[in-house]
Amino acid sequence: MTYRGADVSAEETNTRGRSAGWTAGRIAAVVVGGILSLVALTLVGVGGTAMAMAFQDDGYIDLGTDRYAHRTDTYAMATDGWNPDKAMGGLQESLRITYTPDNAADPVFIGLADEAGLRQYLDGVQHTTIHDSGAKGDTQTEQPGGAPKTLPDQADMWLAKASGKGAQTLKWTVQPGDVAAVAMKADGSSGLAGHVTVAAKFAYLSWIGVAFLVAGLVLLVGSVVLLIMRPVRHARRRTV
Known part of the structure; x- marks a missing residue:
């Protein structure tokens, strides 16, 4: 009984160690989140520039x-x-x-x-x-x-x-x-x-700017979820 309990305890420790590590799903989430954040920042930059141009110098x-x-x-x-x-x-x-x-x-x-x-x-x-x-x-x-x-x-x-x-x-x-x-x-x-x-x-420069800004902000929210919210949720599950 003593040895079996030790085996069960060791198995639970290994399982927790594996769940706390970098799984393929978490690595994919970070990579996708990073790509989304770069695209989002690019879209926000393009949209902001278009908006500025639309309202400067008539x-x-x-x-x-x-x-x-x-x-x-x-x-x-x-x-x-x-x-x-x-x-x-x-x-x-x-x-x-x-x-x-x-x-x-x-x-x-x-x-x-x-x-x-x-x-x-x-x-x-x-x-x-x-x-x-x-x-x-x-x-x-x-x-x-x-x-x-x-x-x-x-x-x-x-x-x-x-x-x-x-x-x-x-x-x-x-x-x-x-x-x-x-x-x-x-x-x-x-x-x-x-x-x-x-x-x-x-024509439509201001609306094009708004469209790029909205698309960039939506992607930015998605990248935040993948890079921050999802790892935090997994961390909370491990502590329960």
Whole structure:
């Protein structure tokens, strides 16, 4: 009887030792909980950033174009055509384009037009088309011609425009179709130098931020349950 009792006591001790150790289930719970917490924190960070962007600067997000300087001796600097309605998943709701001349006293003009309309206006005008920009300068093509026959502010094909001395800003609600932008001297003279800043407002950005935040918080609660609540519950069971 003495030996049998000792065997039973030893068996109970070994069973408790095994239950108190790192079982496969507990290891899996910790791994899954850790992964969930990382995903949750990422979602919370993305959601918070989206919310902040949605409420700063009237919801416009700078696309980083202002770090490149542009210069031409011609009468205009134009862009290639692009379709904002299809860019970035079709989420662009509004565009804001600002042209800041190096010389604040220069009377400048910026305009956004249907691509075909702008090409027609620039036909016969000496101008530069900028294809791409980088730290080493612009990749561009110069078209021969002379001065514009019609001052830019007097043309009637613009979807949005702005003119005056110093920095000028236009805003345009995105519509389907290919568009192009141009910067010129308002008086039709040649020679331009400055920076262009393009910003976009994205539809549903605040709601996207809320969705990411909620999803992140739900996953964070799940990870807390796996990493903390479950081990505590097992520990309480062992002490009973």
